[in-house]
Amino acid sequence: MYIRRVILENVKSFQGEHSFILQPGVNYFVGDNNSGKSTLLEALLFAFQGPSQTKWTPDSFYCTSGTGRTRVQVDIAGGVDELVKRDKFKVLEEFVFEVEGESTLRLDRSNELRDVVKGKKTSSVDVKAVCFWHPERGQFENVTGIDARVKAIFDFEEVWADAHPTDHIDFANNKTLGRLLDSSFKRFVQTELWTNLSEAHKKAFGADEEGSFTGETRRLAGDLKHLVDEQYGQASYRFDFGLPDANVFMKQGSLHVDDGAGETPIGGKGTGMQRAVALGLIQLYARSAALGDAENTTPLILMLDEPETWLHPSAQLRLSDALSKIGEKEQVFIVTHSPYLIRKFNSDDHLLTVLTGKGSDRRVDSSTTFGLFGQGEPTWGEINYRAFGVYSVEFHNELFGWVQRHLEALKSNGKAAGNNEIDDFFKKNGVPVDRVWIRTPSLERFDATLPMYVRNSIHHPENHENAPVSDAELHESIEHLVRVVESINALP
Template sequence: MFISKITLKNFRCFEDEHMLEFKSGINYFVGDNNCGKTTIFKAIEFIQSAKSKEDWISKGKESEDVSVEIEFSGEDIQKLMETEKLKKYSKYVNSESKLLIMRSSKSDTWIDSRGNEKKLELKQVRVFNPETNIFENPAGIDSMISVLFDAQFVYSDLKNEDYQDFGKTKIVGKLINDITKDFQQQESWINLQNAHQEAFGENGLTPILRDMQKRIESILSEQYGETKVEFNFGLPEIENFFKTGSILLEENGIKTQVSEKGTGMQRALALSLIQVYSRIDKKIDTAVSKPIIFFIDEPETFLHPHAQDKLLSSLERISENSQIFITTHSPYLLKKFNKDTHKIKVFSRREGEARVRDGEELNLFPFSPSWGEINYYAFNIVSEEFHNELFGFLHSKISKKNKCYENGNKTVSKRITSFDGWLEEQTGVTKTDDKHINKHNNYIDKTMPVYIRNYIDHPGEDLDEGINKREKPKTSEIKMSIDFMVKLNQRI
C-alpha cells in the first residue's frame, strides 16, 4: 500500500487547492528553499494528529477551510484491511483498491448505519465510503490511522527522539523486534520467565500480598457482595523491556547519549538505522503488515558523494516494499532515477511557474537521466553540457531517419552543416542575427542551436576576423535553444 495522491486545500503555503500524484517507489521533491517541499511531510502529520485550524491554514485564507486528503492505493490494501484491527473498515476500499481519508476544518454531517446524524469537524478523521459517496467518521476510524501505516520522518532539523525510541512502531524497535524473534525461545529468556514466576508467584510476592487481598475482599463483600481479589504480576511483553533501552555512542573511549550529540551525528545515526532496516525489510510479511512510509528531508546533508551513493542504494532496497519521499538539493541523489518506479516533483514559488510540476522529462535519452538533464529539469540549471548533449542526440536521431531539407534535395548527414540546414526549416527555431555570426570554411551558421553548439565547442576561435561576431550566448538563449530541441525531439 502506498500514497498515490495528496490533495491540499489552503494548507500552509499551498493556497487554494493543489493535487499531487506519487509512485510507490521513491518520490523526489526538488526546488528552492521555502517553496513547500517539506510542507507535504507536514500534511501527513496533519492527517495523523491535527487539532486546530490556526496551526495549518494558509496566510490570508483564515476565513476559509483547510483540508488534506490522502488516497492510498495498492493491490495489498484489501489484504491489509482483512487483518483483525482493520477488517470492519474494509468496505471503504473501492473496486479499484483505493482508500481515501481526509481531515478538514469544514463542518459537515453524515448519517450512520442506525440513522443517527453525526458531526464532522477538524478533530475527526474522515474516510470516503464508495457506497454512499460521502465522507464518514465511523467509530474507531481515528485510531485506525495509526494501524493503517507508519510514517517515519527524518527532518533536516532532526527530531532525534524518534530514533532513540525503542517502541515497536519506531525503526529501532522494529529492528530489535525483528532480530530478537528467536531470542524468546532461548534459555536466557526462559530463565527470566522462571525467575519472574519465582519472584512474583507463590514462593515470592504473592503470599506477602495475600493479607491485603483478604482485607479488600472483606470490605467488598460487606458493601457490594462477595468478590474475590487477586494481584497478578504477569511478565511484561518483551517490547516493554525494549522501551527502557537507549543508544550510546562511544568516541575516544567516552560514551554519550545520542541526544547530547550534534545534529550531524544524530542524522548520521538516523540514516544508518534506515540503511540497516533496509537489509531486514524483506523478511517482513508485507502482505499483512502495515506499510512504513519514509519521509527524509535533505538526506545529502553532512554526506559526501560516496556516502550519498551508499544511502541511495539502501533507499532503493527499501523502496521495493516501502514508499519513500525525499526532499533534496543534490543532483547526485537523482543519478539513479528510474521513471518506472520514481517520480520527481519540482516545487516553485516563482511568478509565472506552476506551483508543483512533474519532472518526468528525465527520459529524453536511452541513457537517461544524464547529469545535465537532472540539473535542468529538477533544479532549473541551464548548462552547456545539457545543450550539447541534446544537440548531439537530436542530430544523430535526425540523420538516422534520413530527414530531408531544401525541398527534398538534400539529406541530413553526419555533417553539422546539413543538420543546420534542416533545423532552419523547422517551426519555432531561432535563427542567428548580426550579433551571432560564426563563419568557418565559407559556411555561416544559420540557427542558434548550431551557433551555440559551435561556440561551446570552440569558445576561443575567431577564424575570420572582421566577419565573425561571436557574441557569447546568454543563459536565456541557451535555455531557448534547449526548449526548442526538446519540443522538436518530442515531435519526431
C-alpha cells in the first residue's frame, strides 16, 4: 500500500492548488532552497495526523498570501482492498473506488468549515476531522471514529534535517530500530533461553506462598474485595502478571556506545555520531528480515529530509543503495540537495520530482515527463542540470553524443559522423562559429563552434595549445546543446 497522489492547496509557500503524482518505492524531491520540498512531506503528515497546538498551526502552515481554504488531499492505493478487510478499517469498505485500475481511498483535510455526512446525519466539521470520498454519493464524508484510526493506516518515520538525531534512535515498534528489535525478539522467543526465562517467570510470579509477590498481590486483592463488596456487591479479584511481551522490553531499552572515552548512552554523544547511528539503523533495516516481515501489516513510509548532512560522498552512495533496497518493500521519500544521493536514481524503479522557483514562478517537473534522451529516463547529468543548475562535463558528453548519434542515424552507409559534419549541423541550428581550435602536432587552426571547442578540450587534455575551458564557457556550450537536442527531439 502506498500514497499515489497528493494535492496541496494554500499550504505554506504553495499558493493555490498543486498536484504531485507519487509511486511505490523511492521518490526523490530535489531543487532550489525554499521551493517546497520539505513542505510536501509536512503536508502528508498533516493529512493523516491533523494539526496540534505546536504542529501545522495556521500561522506556520497556512499560506498567508493564498485566497481561500488550506487543504491537503491524498490518494491511497495498492493494498487498499486488504486494508478495509481489517476490523479497524471496515467502515471504509464503501469508500473504495478505482483510479486507473487501482483500488483507491481518497482522504481530505481542510481548514474550511463544511457540512459533511457523518453516519446518518449531516454535521459541520473543521480541520480536526479527516474526510473520505464516497464514490456513490459523490461527496466527502467524515466516518465516525475515523479521525483517530486514520493515523494507523501507515507508520510514518520522518527524519528532519534540523531534528535531533536521538529522536529517531527510537525503540517504538513503528520505527526502524523498533522493527529491527521486534524481528529479533520473534526469533528469540523460539530459543531455549526464552523457555528458561518463561519457567523462571512462572516460578517467581506464580508461587502463592507467604512472602512471594503473588502472595502480596493476593492480600491486596482481598483488601480491594472487602471495600468494593460493601459498595457494589460480591465479586472476586486477582492480579495477573504475565510474561512481558516485546513492547515491554523495548520500553526499557537504550543504546549505549563506547568510542574509547567510556560507555555512555547514545544521547550523550555528539550530533554527528547520533545522526550516523540513526542513518546506520535505516541501512541495517534494509538488510534485515524485518523488511519482509509478513506479520508487520502496517506499511512503513520513510521520510528523509536532507539525509546527506554529515555524510561524505561514499557514505551517501551506500545510503542511497540502502534506501533503494527499502524501496522494494516500503515507500520512501527523500528530500535532497546531493548529486551523490541521486546518482543511484533508476527511472525503472524510482520517481524524481524537481521543484524550482517560488510562489507563482514555481515549476514542478516529474522524471516521468522529462528526459532529453528518452522521456521518463533522465540521466544523472540531466537531473543535476535541472535540479541544481550543475553544468557537468558528463552532461556535455551526453548531449554531444546524442547529436552525433542523430546524424549517424540519418546515414545509409553506416559511417560515423565526423567533427566537421557535426559542427556544420551546429551552425545550421544557430550556434555561432566564434572559436578557433589549434590541432597538435600540426598546429593547424580551425574555426569552430563553442560546443565543438569544449568537446575537443574534454577529449584531448594532452593538447596545451588551446586555452582551458572556463565554467562560463561550459555553461554556455551546454545551453546551446540543450537547445539543439530539444530541436532534434521535436522532429516528427
